[in-house]
Amino acid sequence: MTTAATPEVGTPEAGERPRRLALVASKGTLDQxxxxxxxxxxAASLGWQVGIYFTFYGLDILHKDRFESLKVASLANPAGPIQMPNIVGAIPGATAMATKTMKKWMDAAGMPTIPEFIDMTRDLDVTFFACATTMGVMNVSEDDLIEGCDIAGAAAFLDYAASADVQLFI
Amino acid sequence: MTKDNASRIEPTETLDTSGMLCPLPVYKAGLALKGLKQGDVLRIICTDPGSLADIPAFAHQRGDVLLKVDDQGTTQTFLIEKGSGS
Structure with a gap:
């Protein structure tokens, strides 16, 4: 542990590197x-360096054919946008309804869509790491991913995260 | 510039984030500050109740100077002097 967690001012001294955030995005539903x-x-708006490691279902957020159509689970999701018993959540169309409701909420609150968030974060130089193992397991090729992802294994991400000030698994 | 005479400061630019929720006020403020020089003052108008905590934290993390916080209930106005960062 160092004392770096409570500096007088957040911005680094001359010659120091900026703060760094390392995130793991492991889920591929719209809400997550x-x-x-x-x-x-x-974090990027605060002037931090940011890298997100997209792994397992989280890789869908970088998948060209999927990132614009992520969905909200209607089954086994008691906190979902529509409260429904699992037997109703299992009916065809329930996932679409839950997804539509969440999109409506987000739109009404003026929140950007996922594709918009991806564009905004990349404009601020957020690094997108695509988990190489997930690509192998789920048969995802580099061409399946949106432009500009860094394909990386766990060691490469841990190397990045080891010098991060904040690391979070989502 | 001290906090005492903050009421007389003429902002270089004003950013109105009314109706926006986190992370948009901070995101827009970051973009606005990019276009300003060190010592310039950005006035930010917010309606997100989280802004009272977020905007001071934003300024602190960036190394900017929070000159003024004016909480008018549903609206908050902040004055931030740009520091040496980007």
Whole structure:
């Protein structure tokens, strides 16, 4: 542990590196895609370096064919946007309804969409690490991902995260 | 510049984030400050109740100087003097 966690002023002294945030985004539902992107956008706005490691279902957030159509689970999601018993949540169309409701909420609150968040974070130089193992397991090629992702294994991400001031798993 | 004479400060630029929720006020403020020089003053108008905590933290993390916080209930106005960061 160092005393770096409570400096007088957040901005680094001359010659020091900026603060760094390392996030793991492990979930691929619409509701769970927001938190890592919101934190990343905020940290980048504070002048921090930010890297997000997209692993397992989280890789869908970088998947060209999927990132614009992430969904909210209607089954086994008691905190979902529509309160429904699991037997109703299992009916075809329930996932679409839950997803539509969440999108409506977000739109009414003036929140950007996931593709908009991706553009905004990348404009602030947030690094997107695509988990190489997930790509292998789920048969995802580099061409399946949006432009400009860094393909990395756990060692490369841990190397990045080891010098981060904040590391979070989402 | 001290906090005492903050009421007489003429902001270089004003950013109105009315209606926006976190992370947008901080994001927009970061973009606005990019276009300003060190010593310039950004006035930020917020309606997000989280802004009272967020904008001072934002200034602190960036190394900017929070000159003034004016909490008018549903609206908060902040004055931030840009520091040496980007």
């Amino acid at each position: 895609a927001y938190p890592p992107l919101i934190l990343a956008l905020t």
